[in-house]
Each structure stands twice: as structure tokens, then as C-alpha cells.
Amino acid sequence: MRIPLLDFGRMASEEKGRLEEAFRRVLASGQFILGEEVAAFERECADFLGVAHAIGVSSGTDALLLALQALGIGPGDEVICPSYTFFATAGSIARTGAKPVFADSCPGCWNLSPQEVKRKVTEKTKAVIPVHLFGQPAAMTSLLAVGREAGLAVIEDAAQAFGARSGDQRAGGRGLLGCFSFFPTKNLGALGDAGLVTTQDGALADRIRALRVHGSRVKYRHEWIGGNFRIDALQAAFLRARLPGVEAALAARRRNVQIYEEAFLASGIAARSPDSCRCEGQEEPVCPSSPGQVLLPRDWRGEHTWNQYVIRYPPDRDGLRRFLAEARVQTEVYYPLPLHLQPCFLVGERKGEELPVAELFARESLALPIFPGLSADEIHRVVELVSRFARQRAKET
Numbered sequence: 020m021r022i023p024l025l026d027f028g029r030m031a032s033e034e035k036g037r038l039e040e041a042f043r044r045v046l047a048s049g050q051f052i053l054g055e056e057v058a059a060f061e062r063e064c065a066d067f068l069g070v071a072h073a074i075g076v077s078s079g080t081d082a083l084l085l086a087l088q089a090l091g092i093g094p095g096d097e098v099i100c101p102s103y104t105f106f107a108t109a110g111s112i113a114r115t116g117a118k119p120v121f122a123d124s125c126p127g128c129w130n131l132s133p134q135e136v137k138r139k140v141t142e143k144t145k146a147v148i149p150v151h152l153f154g155q156p157a158a159m160t161s162l163l164a165v166g167r168e169a170g171l172a173v174i175e176d177a178a179q180a181f182g183a184r185s186g187d188q189r190a191g192g193r194g195l196l197g198c199f200s201f202f203p204t205k206n207l208g209a210l211g212d213a214g215l216v217t218t219q220d221g222a223l224a225d226r227i228r229a230l231r232v233h234g235s236r237v238k239y240r241h242e243w244i245g246g247n248f249r250i251d252a253l254q255a256a257f258l259r260a261r262l263p264g265v266e267a268a269l270a271a272r273r274r275n276v277q278i279y280e281e282a283f284l285a286s287g288i289a290a291r292s293p294d295s296c297r298c299e300g301q302e303e304p305v306c307p308s309s310p311g312q313v314l315l316p317r318d319w320r321g322e323h324t325w326n327q328y329v330i331r332y333p334p335d336r337d338g339l340r341r342f343l344a345e346a347r348v349q350t351e352v353y354y355p356l357p358l359h360l361q362p363c364f365l366v367g368e369r370k371g372e373e374l375p376v377a378e379l380f381a382r383e384s385l386a387l388p389i390f391p392g393l394s395a396d397e398i399h400r401v402v403e404l405v406s407r408f409a410r411q412r413a414k415e416t
């Protein structure tokens with residue numbers, strides 16, 4: 020039995036039918052870039068997410084770049100973001116000419132720590148980009164308060180959290196701007212690259228729409244220097260076909276987490292992570308200790324969407340991963356090298372910078388299959404294999 024991280028072949032035939040119909044509709048329309056299909060997609064997303072404006076763009080990376088460009092961020096500016104995230108969060112900052120300033124993560128919820136952000140603010144700081152990592156909403160109430168106090172724009176990187184709720188809002192609707200990715204592995208996946216920027220601010224929305232087409236609101240008149248950040252009509256149509264199924268897909272992810280939890284806790288070799296979330300209080304983040312157990316992720320606030328199910332295995336993450344691969348269970352390490360240690364950022368005063376929580380997660384984390392089409396039998400098999408490895412390992416030491 021091979022257990023993959025993701026398998027599109029398991030999509031319900033009804034959903035495949037809707038995708039085929041979307042393809043035929045776009046082919047018949049003859050409009051392949053922007054146009055009616057994209058406008059309808061943007062309206063449906065804005066409704067679903069509870070925001071005034073949603074702008075479809077070419078990718079999640081481009082959504083971040085556009086958000087920063089729309090705020091006029093560039094050389095001389097600093098933008099704070101987590102080190103423990105996908106590269107695009109910081110890459111987009113650097114591409115504007117601004118400096119990404121890395122802050123450590125909360126040992127409980129794995130998200131950007133508000134106390135750490137506060138510590139990194141200088142007079143050059145213009146914005147902060149919290150990431151709703153693995154689908155868990157970041158501590159937006161605290162982060163927005165820190166942002167307000169320091170006069171920073173808060174841009175949500177909601178690439179992994181389409182549909183997540185925090186407070187009475189969906190992720191992406193609380194900051195000044197929200198950025199989404201529809202890369203196929205995300206909660207709502209296109210059949211290719213696509214992204215979205217959201218905002219409640221009409222003037223910013225106007226500017227992003229212009230930046231998406233070379234900074235032009237009137238054809239051949241360019242007020243800003245934008246780029247080609249357009250979304251294909253085909254991807255918009257595919258996403259419209261899949262959007263009605265997104266709540267059911269998120270429910271399936273949550274059900275899978277429950278099956279994992281019950282099986283892991285019954286196995287006797289796993290425990291919920293003992294590290295508590297420190298984002299909402301005044302407590303300082305401390306680097307977690309590393310017991311010998313399999314540590315399970317917890318849901319700290321709002322509605323986690325479980326884009327990834329990431330355990331920690333302090334004794335020997337890489338050994339466990341190899342063992343699972345031999346048993347034909349596909350896993351992934353998100354992320355093996357924190358951004359503050361990436362060669363492209365490791366220059367000048369950065370050398371020697373230490374972010375202990377990010378570095379610990381990079382050593383210990385392992386993502387197990389969690390996609391909606393996974394069966395309970397497959398989850399039990401994964402837990403059985405992880406337990407077997409951990410028990411053997413405990414006996415040896």
C-alpha cells in the first residue's frame with residue numbers, strides 16, 4: 020500500500036465533471052485572460068472570505084509582491100516576517116528592494132510571535148507579514164495591536180489558510196491586505212498557478228488591479244510600474260468549480276486530524292506537544308524542550324484548516340522519514356532550512372543570527388499525509404508505522 024502526500028486521482032467524479040464543464044465554458048468563450056470568468060471568480064471569493072475586494076493574480080508569490088508594491092515598500096524599508104515559513108514570504112520582500120527582518124516563531128502555535136515582532140521594530144519598519152502556517156490562524160488580535168502601536172501595515176500571508184477563521188473573520192480579512200495561493204497543494208487548489216489579494220480598502224484594491232497589468236488603469240497610460248500578474252480565465256473557472264466543495268474538503272482534513280489524534284494517543288508513544296502558545300499574553304517565547312516522544316500539533320485558535328499535519332519527532336526525524344519512505348509512505352519536511360539561514364539571506368550583519376524556535380522546528384518537524392481523500396485505514400497504517408519506529412528507537416536508547 021503506497022500512501023501519498025496528495026493524490027488528485029481521488030477527486031470525486033462529480034468534481035471532475037465540474038472541472039471539465041469549466042474547461043468547455045472557457046474554450047467556448049474565447050476569453051483566456053481576465054474577463055468575465057475572472058470577475059465572477061473574484062466576486063465569489065470576496066463573498067466567501069467576507070472581504071470587500073478580491074483580486075485574482077498569477078500566484079501566491081505575486082500576491083505578496085503586489086501587496087508590498089501597492090504599499091510603496093522598497094529600498095530602505097524593513098518588513099518583519101517569520102523565518103519559519105515558505106521562501107516566498109521573505110523573497111517577495113527582498114524583491115521590492117526592502118529588507119526582510121526575521122522574527123522567531125511561537126513554540127506552541129508555530130506562528131510569528133507578536134513579542135518577537137515588537138522586538139524587531141525599528142524606525143525603518145513599514146510592514147509585518149504574519150503567515151497562517153499549515154492552516155493555523157496566527158494571533159491576529161495581538162499582531163494587529165503591535166502593528167497599530169508601531170504604525171505598521173499588516174499583510175496576511177494566508178497562502179496555506181484559505182477558509183480558516185480567526186475571530187469573526189476568515190483568514191486574509193483582518194489585516195490591511197491578505198494574500199492567497201491556489202497552488203495545487205493548498206486548501207483550494209487550481210490546476211496550475213494562481214493567487215489572490217484581498218483587502219477592505221478600495222483605493223488599495225484599485226492600485227493592485229492596475230499593478231496587475233503594468234500599472235495601468237487606462238490602456239497604454241502607466242501610472243505605476245507594475246508587471247504581468249494576471250490570472251488565466253481557465254484557472255479562475257477551475258477554482259469556481261472547486262470553491263463550492265472547499266468547506267467539505269476542510270471538514271475532511273479536520274476529520275483526518277481527529278483520526279490521527281485518537282490513534283496516536285492510543286499508541287502510547289505520542290503526546291500533544293507540551294509547548295503552549297504564548298502569542299496572546301505577555302509571556303516570552305522560550306525554546307521548547309525536546310522529549311523523546313512523537314509530539315502532535317494542536318489547534319490553538321479560531322478554525323485551523325490543517326493544510327498540513329506536522330508532527331515533531333525530536334529523537335530522529337530523518338530516520339523516521341527514511342523508515343516511512345521504505346514503507347512507501349510519502350512525507351515532507353516543511354521546512355528543513357529556516358529563512359534566516361538561507362544562503363541568499365546569510366550576508367553581512369545576518370551571519371550568526373540565531374532563531375532557536377525556527378531552528379528546532381526545522382530539525383524536528385515532519386509532515387504526514389492529511390489530504391481530504393485519505394482513508395481512515397491509511398491513517399491507521401501511518402500511525403502504526405510511526406509507532407513501530409518510535410518504539411524500536413526507544414528500546415535501543
Ligand SMILES: *Cc1c(COP(=O)(O)O)cnc(C)c1O
Nearest residue numbers: 078079080105107108178200202
Ligand atoms: C505556497 C505559499 C506561497 C506562495 O504561493 P505560490 O502560489 O506557490 O507562489 C507563499 N507563502 C506561503 C506561506 C506558501 O505556503
